[in-house]
Amino acid sequence: MRRFILAAAIILCPAAAQAWGGTAHAVIDRAAIAAIPADGPVFLRRHADYIAASAALPDTWRGDAEGFSKIEEDPNHGWFREQFAFLKPIPRSRYEFILALYKRYEVIKDSDPATAVRTNVRWTGTLPYAAMEAYDRLIVCMRAVRSAQARGVDGSVPEQHCAFQTIRLGHYIGDGSQPLHDSVNSDGWRGPNPNGYTRDRSIHGRFESGFVDAIGLTPADIMPRIGPLAHRDGDMFDAVLRFLDQSGDRVETVYRLEKRDGFRNPADADVRALIYERTAAGAAMLRDMLCRAWSESASLPAKVTPSPLDFTNPRFNPETGSATP
Template sequence: MRPFVLAALTAAVFPAALHPNVALAWGGTAHAVIDRAAIEAIPDDGPVFLRKQVDYIAGSASLPDGWRGDSEPFSKIEEDPNHGWFKEQFAFLKPIPRSRYAFVIALYKHYEAIKDKDPLTAQRTNVRWTGTLPYAAMESYERLIACMRQVRALRAEGKETAFAEQHCAFQVIRLGHYIGDGAQPLHDSVNSDGWRGDNPKGYTRDRTIHGRFESEFVDGMALTTGDIAPRIGAAGHREGDMFDAVLAYLDEAASHMEQVYVLEKRDRFANFKDKDVRELVYARTAKGAAMLRDMICRAWAESAVKPAPLKPSPLDPANPAYDPETGSAPAQVGA
């Protein structure tokens, strides 16, 4: 086989193969397990058409990691922050803005305020080292609603829905990746790649902890969908503000960050039979699958509601919430 053909096929199956600097979040195994478990847990009154797409969705679960290669700098700049939420970096920011751009502007203003008196903190007070995961998740979630609305409209007109269903599946791939990342505690802390700052408990500063936990251990323990399916439970998040639910989900995941470091001190995740580490993996991936399933089902329910035009428009300076720095009003609560 010609080398360039082999390389192309390899990249299609393993997106990071041509991007050696990309660290695969959760590894391909856990992402695929989370996505498949979520789709299989969709109840019969949900978007069951996605069951036909489950192999495509699970097989493409790591696709967004392939958009982060150094060789595609524009894509990398936009995509890298979408995979993390290093909450310690923006503890000063309350409440969290309901606009990606308002969040970025707030970070820059804080950077300007502290760059001289606290240059070390300022060095990481930027969008790359804070992350934009909840915004990426909500953007994919709302695109999924729009796709599902199209499925409903085509059904009502008696038209073919195959392409619209594929569009929905692609948005599930994106949403599933970000939600899967968020379930991994090291994606929700500045300690994502080794302990930072004061270290009285002697946790590792080795940057490989991230990959050793989420990839090497998960592959070594041979995680399967069957391991977590019984843990997912009934569908939730049927009401309430979804952005707030995503933030709470990330906060809960972050609360397990130190547990990862405590368990790493035993044997650097080398014992694939370690019951405590296995339990942590089961619990976190099940949480990810449950949240993804809930967001998919909530999107389906939202797609049944005919959207009312907002007046005045979010882009209209007459809108009371209009932000001249971003050129738009932020997302409404419950929108």
């Protein structure tokens, strides 16, 4: 009976195989929070158990039965950069990005229908936008935490708001640190395959869940690999794009290692090293973004004049009805 229940759970929850498994997501979040320096948002440590236990929550918003949620959420977990190599620079607006994909689709739908059918928001992904949206919301709720601290009143509610946004941000950054979330080859090699890489869709789960669980990944495994605080300044959206590119550059490494023994050997030092490096990179990026959001929350919101919704704003785009950030 227990086996039957487990099998049924796997069948009914396919999203579980679409991201770092629950173990790695929880490890990334715990390590990031533990690595926050004394002048950072250390209040998040009070919520570490809640954050880690909820680390895979955004995957539950992707079920086929919840169509509206799935359509909105599914693209937030990937960034298939081969699909939009034509697009430079990457727009700073989620909606400008989506419109650019559609315009490309219109251009190639007759001449290259096979590519056109995947030139859309679902088959390219919107991960950096989801991450930046959670990051902005963190700044807002962290201002409320600071206000409560300054007034000497209970700040538990804004802290909880920050913990929830940390769950969201941590999930997207965690996904982005997994190379198979940054390529069209996310679930088996697509297209020309001169190196004979597997086309088996199960590579995704075997790498990020099967192997991770087999080695018993813990925060202690990656804490020494996180490194000093970075991203104290500079454009955060650009930093997220660089982070995703660095992860995407390791896609072939995943496939080469899989070709050796299919991730069947938990003692494989090379696969372990890749898992440690990638989860540490995710934890470092999450820690940096949490600390940067805390730093930005010390300032009052910048006055944007004209408003991003004002037609006279020089960056206003009538196709989206707003100015880019």
